[in-house]
Amino acid sequence: MANNEIEKDMRYLQLLARNFPTISSAATEIINLSAILNLPKSTEHFLADIHGEHEAFLHVLKNASGNIKRKVNEIFGNTLRELEKKELCTLIYYPEQKLELVKANEEDLGDWYHITLHQLVAVLRDVCSKYTRSKVRKSLPEEFSYIIQELLHERTEDQNKAAYVNVIIETIISTQRADDFIIAICNVIQRLSIDLLHILGDIYDRGPGAHIIMDTLTNYHSWDIQWGNHDILWMGAGAGNDACICHVIRICLRYANLTTIEEGYGINLVPLATFAMEHYSDDPCTGFEPITLDKHTSLDKKQRRLTAMMHKAISIIQFKLEAELFHKHPNWHMENRDIISTVSLENNTCCVDGITYEMQHATFPTGTTLTDEERLLIKRLHHSFRVSEKLQKHIRLMLSHGCMYAIYNGNLLFHASIPLNEDGSLKEVEITPGTFLKGKELMHNIGMLVRSAFQQDSSPEDRQYARDYFLYLWCGKDSPLFDKSKMSTFERYFIADKALHKEEKGYYFKLRDNEKIIDGIMDAFGLTGQNRHIINGHVPVHVANGENPIKANGKLMVIDGGFSEAYHKETGIAGYTLVYHSRGFQLVQHEQFTSAEDAVLRGTDIVSTIQIIEMSNKRMHVADIDKGAELREQISNLNKLLYAYRHGFIKERERNK
Template sequence: MTSGLNEPNQFKKRADDNEKQYLREIMEERFPTKEAVITEIMNLEAILHLPKATEHFVSDLHGEYSAFDHILRNGSGNIKNKITDVFGGRMTPSRLQNFAILIYYPEEKLEYKKRQLQQDEDDALEQWYLDTIQRLVELLEFVSTKYTRSKVRKALDPNFAYITEELLYTDPQEFDKRSYIDQLMKNLVSMGVTDEFIIATCYTIQQLVVDHLHVLGDIYDRGDHPELIMERLMSYHSVDIQWGNHDMLWVGASSGSALCMLNLLRISARYNNLATIEDAYGISLRHLSRFAEEHYADNPAFRPKLVDGDSFNFDGEQLQLTQIQQAVAIMQFKMEVQTIAREPDFQMDDRALLNKIDYDNNTLELQGKTYQLTNTCFDLIDPKDPGKLTSEEQELVESLLHSFVESKSLQKRLEFLVNKGSMYLRYNDNLLLHGCMPVNEKGKFLPFKYHGKEYRGKQLVDFFDQQVRHAYNDPCANDYSAADLIWYLWQGPISPLFGKKAMTTFERYFIKDQASHEEVRNPYFRLRHNEIFVDSMLEEFGLDPQDGHVINGHTPVKRGHDAIMANGKMLVIDGGYSKAYQPTTGFGGYTLLYNSYGLQLVEHHPFTSKEDSIVNGKDIVSTRRVVNHEVHRKSVADTDIGARLKENVKILRSLLDEY
């Protein structure tokens, strides 16, 4: 009789063996002859020697679509660098910049350029077309060198694949082909498809400059167009997502969590983004607005946050948002009381604050200190049962929640978010996660005890990953636990997506003493500067500390602080996309690039506008810092994809032996 200690490894070996057998059967079907097997082995082994393609990391987008879209189009400055590599000695800086803007925004830049050139001599536009096509093809050839012809072909617009390949792979200096190439280019102009060809080629260049995109969470909240970011990601050629705590509110609301829904409504009102909910997702807030107007007045603590470009009529929109924010905040605090009572394993009784108020004296005892409450709006709270919703509130919450769950537009985007997302990702020796790993002061992983089981470290994030999928894919009206766990991810003390002892939303509204507003961070955020601690994290997730890095988002890097920590092994790339953070961070966000030469951290200045780019040639000014430089340039063989290709080669060679 065995002890059972080795059973998990036995199961894993059995699963691996089954997968190998499945792959072998596929190989036998796809390559039924000796010649076919030999050709595929040659192909795969050649691919293994190509340079590693570029990965692009972004984080904490917070609905700032315009800035995100620009960063995506310019590859965090990568396209500009490629243009400089090819044309640096042949084009002036202003022409280089205008050529870059054309590649970022081909449709808009073409229209602007045609308006300019139509005022010049008759053949100026035709000459510009011919020069531009030639330069685009030359740049396309340069950015294609990392890839097989097959992969490049897949990136081409099918309508122009033949012409592009002829231009790409035919040497125009060859005497016999020179007139052939010239005629191809002239035909593009004479047949009136030049614009379409230029647009298609620009997007192909964008796609080849960045092979894969990682989004480290917090797509939602604060900015006004998270739905456009989601649409962009859904059409992107290769992407993965690590969930952020703000994303969890939207997943939770769509999974039937009223508490998550109330949180996101409050944040949307606070940052003047309720229009997104109504316009993008078709969720009517008319009844909420009417209810708020009836029961709440102006309150300075609940006035919406203004950022550059926002303005209000005090008697109109601002007052309405102030009233709505109060209404949903009070319902949120009530439902927190209910959820905390329902989930004793959360150990958050100290955050059921409505239970701790002295309603006669308007005071709150918090951590042994009594605070006077200000700007209160407690008329709908029953002091004898503070967590109970009024019948009108209950009806309103149920109606709103039904609208969230039934919104097809919202569900389409969140289905993508859940299916493409995860709590963390191991990718090419790096550990990607939005928030943190909850630890004690000594760096030991904290336990989360739930329903008689204990989870910590990697096991903890695996548990939450499973629960998020369960809540979204199998919502059950009679089982609150999975949806409650999503709310816990938003603000629980041992949430890997939150990383603080408590969220002090209530205190910020009602207590003047700012000491009560402090949100105490988990020791993780201090320890992540320590190389030994980061090594232990990498080991926990099965990664080699010699080669691996931890890549984080979640916490904006403030002025004077460094985003590169622990001797280059910890990288924090939340630099402040959100305008609400930029007064604190002082710039427009960090991104990260990982190519065959190593990792580069890119710091961006705030984005102005697409119009400013097209008309004035303005780009986001970016500063690069080399995190590490590979002594030996990385190839496909050094990547996760390379490991899978090697396994395929191994299976093919065993087939070859049989033939």
Template sequence: MITISNEELRQNIKYLELLSTSYPNITSAVEEVVNLKAILNLPKGTEHFLTDIHGEAEAFNHVMQNASGAIRRKVYEELGSTVSIEDLEELTTLIYYPKEKLELIKKKKDERLLDNWYELTIYRLVRVTRAASSKYTRSKVRKTLPKDFAYIMEELLQEDEHRFNKKEYYTQIIKSLVEYERADLFIIQISQVIKNLTIDHLHIIGDIYDRGPAPHEVMDTLMSQKNLDIQWGNHDILWMGAAAGSQVCVANAVRIALRYANNDVIEEGYGINLLPLATFASKVYKDDECAKFMPKESVQKPFDIDEKLLAKMHKAISIIQFKLEEDVIRKNPSYEMKKRKILNTIDLKDCSIEIEGVRYKLNDSSFPTIDPKNPIKLTNEEKNVIEAITNNFIHSEKLTRHIRFLYAKGSMYCTYNNNLLFHACILLNEDGSFKKKKINGEYYKGKALMDKYDQMAREAYFSKDSSKTSPDFLWFLWCNEDSTLFGKDKMTTFERYFIDDKATHKETLSPYYKLMGKDDGTLAVQILEEFGLDSKDSHIINGHTPVKLSKGESPIKAGGRQLVIDGGFSKAYQKTTGIAGYTLTYNSYGLTLISHNPFESVEKVLKEGFDIKSTKQVIETVTERKRVGDTDTGKTIMDKIYNLEMLISSYKKGIIKQKD
């Protein structure tokens, strides 16, 4: 025990008196110190890092259910030498989807054999749970157990079924669960315990929303996780802006949903009525084929409404978006986006537009809502449409819950266990120095800029003071050159729709990407130190830009200091990446990157035992196994130990009186 001076004890007397209410005497304080010091020597829990999920709920949910392949490995390690392959496959699928698998099994099994199957399965699940819980304290495992079966599970996990005096006791617990028809519920709940113990902490490095069919279901899954953090992506910030009431963010979110025929996300997922847009589009664009606005070719699904109507809605909201964007640029000169004010240069007679001093031919001549004298002015009907939809975004109860969760668990960046996590980039100059950004008369750069953006993003949603940050600032973070969530010089949405010359479609990446791509680790160390991290064994972990594995690109950059883990969860990118997503794991032995093949369906998992095929690549191993004491949690525990030792000293010296 360390020596603590009387002066230091008296300086902390108020805190120590408060602490004494929880630990009223030396015995209780010493008991807690002994427990905490023991915890410091346990292996660190496994962290899972995923990014750019983009609404692919089914594939993401399966990765959560199989813990990126860890549960399968755990089952095979524990039972592989004594159980048939067929039974191992059945057990792993049961852990992934217990409710659904139980229904199938009960239909197939002979009722006379079902009780025996239940007893054997529960026994095997307990063994897997015991293996999964082996690196945790009893206290932590106890907190993971469900209330319904906490006592029973704890007994089964702590007792050895082979111990002579307890064998019948252990067996009778399992038999009773089956006899009193509680086996199904027990299997469902212990399967969840296995999954909770296998993923100790989850990191989502941005872009939950857009492109895929069910980001709202991804959010529901995330809200069920106990330990997680989220680093906002630019697609997330867009929906945060829409929920805050930014019309320009609403228009962008709706446009992207229609582009991928994901109107169900908006209408059924969040209860937002798009009928005003459908009515308006079918009237104003009734004679327009809107061929350029048909849903993406990669989208293969039946449409609830005529895809031609989807195309008309898509074009209608796009024109509204472009008008709103230029109005926001006009109102906010500090955004420095004058070069994106292009609608004012449109010439409807010769069907052309000027972009950065060059005039281009448009591939579309139908612009019935654009006034040549004031191209960015919304028509009255367009105003009514965007106001109605925005009002629905603001008042969607489910969207509000999801966005508030993003604010509660999310941030622009996160430092955790000596790693730096952010979605896209750090603002850099071409020479690798931190780029300064002037905001309200003050300059910010590096970490200070990220902190300022974080603060402003929160103000944009929560502040009711009109003098504070406008919700439209979230649109700035979505697509501005100086946004650390975007990382490009511009967003060329208009050009991609209306100009065939692909030179105009180019979006140049910010210096961060070019410099980090060539970095030997020097720049990465500079960035890590800017965020207060010891660069010796720390890493930068990003998403945002898909790794083109099929073209030989590596996710490991900057001499191993940077890990880019966007492997293409989004189906739209899987041809580019050659895989269907990455999971990065960090356990007590080091870092492992797991690449996933495309997921087919839950039905195939249940009926055929099909699982995502994943490939492990060990990135970095540690010479000495990481313990809890080496983690951020360990630092918190050590602080608590120090405070308890101060309390013990106060008791021994009579500065604070012990209680019975």
């Protein structure tokens, strides 16, 4: 090692010496990091398009997409009956609820505690095998940390320690701490079964529990998100984009799903209800009747009528506000989507792309331009979104954990698409007036633009443009989150000709089964090596029709399998989890989840089918992934520090000095 290399890095090495002030401490860390390189790669889980289905999402986290059940089967094999293994799994998923049932029905509770605690320790020991003792220790609840560590590292097979272990178990029971201890162990098993969770967008809309999902992620140990179009819509609403606010409310009303918006975020829709009853009470609101998907949602005749009136009222306001933004930003090239200004109430017609069409119904009680009363209503709704503390907290969480794309361990993650030209080359998109970007630069700069909408140090003009741009990201032709010819909401509501309802997909979706084009995208994003992939969601995979989620000769994985109940008939399944562990990729295909209550009372689980995507004979270790590269760099720097100590560039010191 040359002295000039050490001199060049002296500033950094002096900072590093603060954490490792002696030769001994630096050498110990090198030994530790070198050992970690040889641990098996930990498990990553990929989910997409959850769409507010919180019960199914939470269950997938609790059962680690079936991984916990697989471990229980491997550990206990034929030594436990199938019913006993099912009961143990249910306990791990829902410990508090299951304990209540056990205590109500179990005759010899002491014996049950003794057997169950040994079983749980066996499962936890297996789950912990991929991690350092330090990482496991940090995952343990403080009050039980010492006891769990003792049980993990001592075995009853060792005759010298059998009595020691049994006494620990018996004392936990005799001191009436068994319930708390069981809950603690089950939570640690859940936590360590998924090391890193990747969400490829669309937490929001359709299902009733997006806010519950976000609350769960607030305390989740390790996760990231690549924003989806529905997430961006809610972020735009939270930023104060009035057209996005209308879209959010419209979608909630369309699916009769007001739980997230009213109960979750405290958005006051009474002004909208009052406005709708005043102006739309004589309007039949044909085509605006709510679609009730959630099995817990039932509306009586009056509720359906009010929902339809509110739905139409906010939709009409949405079309008017969108038109203003389309004309305000000609660089979006969306002026042709201002259809409402072409409506002829006398002739019952409108114009789409210069062609006149007859409308199914053309009742517009407030006209085709925004009224003062509508502006006042929007002002009130705007205020509700901006002052919702929980919504703003969840948006900050989205910003801190996410962006438009990410690269992990040779995998390029994004929600929907990368805009392409007809020949498969990267398409330049005008992100701000006069600024054209493509590929990686486009995705990065969109992410920065989104953040500027929430930054006080952005100029007022830049902040306002960023707020407006949320609408383009939601429905713009070249938006990486939309990438379709148009969003035909107006046509679907008002024009019978179904040819106008068609939203033609962009070239990414048409060409994504072409291995050469997928390779070109990965090249542009800097992915190298043989085992590289693109993973995204956004477009439901029609499994029922034979569509394969694995495309481009295994290089593209589309994991939108329809978590949302709205897509179950369309896809034939109820969601995917892609699992990437030390042996390779497995795609877990889920059937519809009944409920958490069923899972506890009857031991029902998500029925899953595992499809092996890409497996390796050589088990991957930490050294083979991104973390390994980081650790090797740290080891290299620590070796430089050792050299600096031994050759007098830096003097050793005690930690407390």
